[in-house]
Amino acid sequence: MPRNNDIEKILVIGSGPIVIGQAAEFDYSGTQACQSLKEEGYTVILANSNPATIMTDDTIADKVYMEPLTVEFLSKIIRKERPDAVLPTLGGQTGLNLAIELDETGILEEFGVELLGTSLDAIQQAEDREKFRALMDELNEPVPPSEIVNTVDAALDFADDIGYPVIVRPAFTLGGTGGGMCDTREELEHIVKNGLALSPVNQCLIEKSIAGFKEVEYEVIRDQKDQAIVVCNMENIDPVGIHTGDSIVVAPSMTLAAKEANMLRDVSLKLIRALKIEGGCNVQLALDPESFQYYIIEVNPRVSRSSALASKATGYPIAKIAAKIAVGLTLDEIQNPITETTSAFFEPALDYVVTKIPRFPFDKFVSGDRKLGTQMKATGEIMAIGRNLEESLLKGIRSLEIGNGDFHLPKLEKVDTDDLLVRIQHADDERIFVLAELLRRGITLEEIHDITKIDNFFLRKLQHIIDLENKIKATPMDVEALRYVKQYGFSDLQVARIWNQSEEDIYNLRMQESITPVYKMVDTCAAEVESKAPYFYSAYENENESRVSDKEKVLVLGSGPIRIGQGIEFDYATVHSVLALKEMGYEAIIMNNNPETVSTDFSVSDKLYFEPLTLEDVMHVINLEKPIGVIVQFGGQTAINLAEGLEKRGVKILGTSLEAIDRAEDRNKFENLLETLDLLRPTGKAVSDKSVVVETAKNIGYPVLVRPSYVIGGSQMEIVYHDEELERYLNKIDDINPDKPLLVDKYVTGIEVDVDAISDGETTFIPGIMEHIERSGVHSGDSIAVYPPQRLTDDVKEKCLEATAKIAKELNVIGLINIQFIVQDGDVYVIEVNPRASRTIPFLSKVTGVTMANIATKAILGESLQDKGYETEILAERDHVYFKLPVFSFEKLRSVDTTLGPEMKSTGEAIGYDADLEKALYKGLLASGIKIPFEGSVLLTVADKDKAEILPIAERFHSLGFRLYATEGTADYIKENGGYPVDAVGKIGTDDLNVLSLITKGHVQFVINTLTSGKQTRSDGFRIRREAVEHGIISLTNLDTVDAILSVIESTTFNAETIDAYKGEN
Amino acid sequence: MSKRQLILADGKVFTGDAFGAEGKTAGNLIFFTGVTGYQEVLSDPNYFGNIAVMTYPTIGNYGINRDDFESSIPFLNGMIVKEVAQYPSNFRNEETLDEFLKQHDIPGILGIDTREVTRYIRENGSQEAIIVDGHVSVEDALAQLKENELEQIPVHTTSVSKPYIVPGEGERVVVIDLGMKHSILQELMKRQLHVTVVPYDYSVESILRFKPNGVLLSNGPGNPEDVKGTIETVKELMKEVPVFGIGLGHQVFALANGARTEKMKVGHYGMNYPVKEVKTDKSWITTQSRQYKVDQSSLVQTDLEVTYVSVNDGTVEGLAHTSYPAFSVQFNPEGAPGSNETNYLFDQFTELMQQNKNNGDEK
Ligand SMILES: Nc1ncnc2c1ncn2[C@@H]1O[C@H](COP(=O)(O)OP(=O)(O)O)[C@@H](O)[C@H]1O
Ligand SMILES: Nc1ncnc2c1ncn2[C@@H]1O[C@H](COP(=O)(O)OP(=O)(O)O)[C@@H](O)[C@H]1O
């Protein structure tokens, strides 16, 4: 059926800022969808508030509205643009929920806007737990016994009936937010209360636990002719009970016989047909390992996280095809973009094993609750492809960048076996390493299987890896042994550990003996049909399929899995670098391992190697392709960290030299650099010996900032105010590695400024400067930032420019450089120099209109900035005001403290812009998920050091008509010094109205809390903040943020004033 | 593990390690692209005389079970895999693939770059090949391969030698067995049909003596032109009763109506072949296992119309007679392994038999 000609203009709803459960995969699918619609000749209007994405580039859609994703703003866009249709199924849960809300307001009907993809009925039927169950009954498809509840009591009653354990699943939430498994009544009470609060419809499903079943997913596509196919099925190694997003997953399924696989395939197709979905759909099923009994877990009537994975795993671009189906095309008439000869109506055949492993944020949130369950906690994931599961898994492990990449965490060696066994009972993020350790200790598969219910097939494969380790132990440097284990994905590093050699030795031995991998194509059809996709993975096999062209090539290294501190921004920069290379006529080759992103879409680059980003794996590609050089500056710390090893092995690093990188990152060299250039920096020292840290801090003078060197996103960074606090910090961290000393700096209070520049070594061009709202001390990734700067004098800006230009010149920066300054009393202190693309590149590129990564790439390849008209200057500022706001995923991460500090915690970002500062900030806050209450109550509870500052804030809330609550100390202070009414509330544990019950009962709209975590992590301050987050109440931990929010409220609301309030004003 | 070689008729050699039975074996080298389904491939009579390259790299994951055989003995001559699962895991698992192959005297090779072999077949076409031990010279192997070519007609082996009956309460159907898969029989039984299975060379008269309401031409291996007698039988039968042909049965039906068949450069062995029903313009995923196809251009002078086409290249996937109640499909509507979403064809056949019976009653 040809494309729908009744429509011309389509509004695509994106998924907004990145949060756990809804991440970069929607940038990938959204970008594909927009391009796919444009390909068909439609005008595409995009609404997405996430500035860090490729999707919101102005080349992807015809018009981009980076406005808050709310009904209000979407309605404005609809009225203004008058689209003929809206496509909501590619914007994750956010897109779907908005479609439902829009429909309810009647605006779609009013303007005759058609809903493409999936009908609202179908969305409701799949998403509303009750309707879904009804549908399953009607179709005669089994779901675990369950009941929908709207109250805690109903939940408890039902659980008493069916028996524990039970699962709580809130309706209409993402990534299992608010859900969980409950073994006891107490747990159920707690979780259900929380779940009801988080569900927009106050609804939860209480369900019998089927933990331990196999969890299998089917990615299905259907068109309007009712033709439907399964793109891919996937099996979770972690059985039901651990969220698929947090499970290690293989594709295709490995333990299902043809009959079982086909049975579940039939079910999946039946469901997509029953729901009449036009587009992609994800079906999650549980299968009894001992029978044909299965249950439907859920159906996502849209493109999902798993569909991005399935697309990369098979080569079949689900989102692209789904978009075409949404506008009326049918599968049989769409071409398979990989083969370019066959049709999109077919089911990919895989001839490799794909493994997906989630990446968790617990290297950052050390005290967070690491246990895995039905609520997703991973921030990102990696995918690996191999010709056997061992290879695929081991490649995956080293793609994670956990530890040194080996299938072995040394710290586990010291843990008792009993403790390890407990750790696999309640799986946590390190489970796979714990399993390896247990197998090394000879714990039997039976025992492990009994505890974990992981299928023996998978356990056998783990055992095989350990067996191989043991087998080769006795024959160090044996060539045949090496050749053998390489086929099973052993890295040089792993072999080196077993043989007690250096990684270099193993690599050299292999080169000598020509033990190197070949590359196989991902072609959707197991080589049956000739394919065109330039999409490859390595394997230790016979035939190499990656033909090397005679064009000049450049290899760009990606940034690996998304984690806090290294997010989608780096993928954005990587993609632009690749596009720039293509523009220049180079063959652009990319290496990356993140299945969620645009950079690993095989149609972006000239060639894609889906491979781990380790020295070994990168060298193999370089040895084959012989590029003129490698670009490392767009792939975050992942790529930068590879530069040294690559250069040692004779590879040319393009752009800024390794030496310059080192001069910026090595503490001593950095200090010398600033000294030479006569630039200010906070007093500080690098300490390699734990015992002198306290003394050093004393000499510098508290407060000081401590952190390990060579980290990204401020890992393990803290501001400490006295000895005791410092001691506590030292106890928390590992021993200091002399190569990576501990840094102790004077904590300088001031305005923090982010500068990103492009340099060719001569000219240093700054498209824009960003100023932070919060004073220094809040990580740049977590603070609200504004462009253009609002409080900086021309003199200060000039100083920033000068410093940037000086540093860029001295380091001979070629490409991008990011510098962070603190401005105090007109002085400009340099706190950090990153000679690479930074997190702010996409934001700045979009608000200034300068495609920074593109220009930088051209500079890297030798083009002069001056020739292109750029000078050493700051580009003239725009008139509008643009805010970048952090977005957190605290609801998903239990036991993580929400206090903002120098350690980054946010997972995503949102943008707000307008002609007017307050309006821009208002939109930004809204876009970041903060609905500002204009009236109500505020709870104040602050540390002593902040008491003086809280006064004006309290006063402003008061005059805006808010009721003030405060804990006793704070209340007393306000009463004494401010003299306006404030209600003192009791501490935690006092039985009447106390600080916690205020929150849990929803009596306050804001919580302002600056109590530090104190001695124990479970301090009062911590509990107050967590309760606020869990009850969806705005919780602010920084007074500058409060100040900014207050100014927004002030500018948009009316005060109640007496008639003579303005008397003295003229 | 000892070395073993796969030597193709054109002299190309691939080396790997031995698994399965000892000894050598020859056969037509094909590749199967399904991820699962090795047990069905082993036992589907369509694979008679073939050496199958399994493109999915890990084979044997769920072992061998009691239920998923497509015939009582395996017909495959040899199997080429990347890796064999030593420890299958599945609740129905009874023995490993390796044990099964040993038991049934089927040699295999593992550790071969199966993707390379597949690409080789794709480029150079299916051909005869031989599996021999590592020490055998290529010349010797090729000589042995030649000897082997004195081939018999596969259907002679895969068909039953004597008729048998599977009683049912519904219509009477006679299956002309060219190498019928069990799943086809099961589809018929599911519909309560009274099934009589007869050998490929059973005469028209003997068949009609069963008073069938319809005749099913089963799937089977090899070149349809080899079963001349059956073609003649079908010519007569389709005038009398509804006929439904599957796979080889489809090709025989085409030949019986004056069309031609031809060998494909590369056969279709897998479970992801898209076909489209011409009448409804709707596409389905099908399982196929065949080396031959009906030549579209030869249909012009016949009374056949095309009912199904391949979505990928438009070639013939299904036929119907323009005046008789007779039709056929190239693919396997019973799936096994893989999609059986086209098994509505068995319903259509059953209805056709019912209608025809009623019409007959009226006469
Ligand atoms: N009845 C159940 N018993 C045990 N675990 C379950 C049950 N239902 C779901 N789960 C687990 O919870 C996870 C999340 O549930 P799901 O309904 O898929 O929510 P989400 O919308 O977050 O994906 C599943 O991946 C599965 O592992
Ligand atoms: N000397 C200092 N005084 C005050 N704040 C600082 C100082 N050094 C760093 N910070 C704060 O810590 C945050 C993180 O430090 P930074 O050096 O930028 O680390 P990262 O590598 O994680 O970006 C900064 O954004 C800033 O707010």
Ligand SMILES: [Mg+2]
């Ligand atoms: Mg789910």
Ligand SMILES: [Mg+2]
């Ligand atoms: Mg920083």
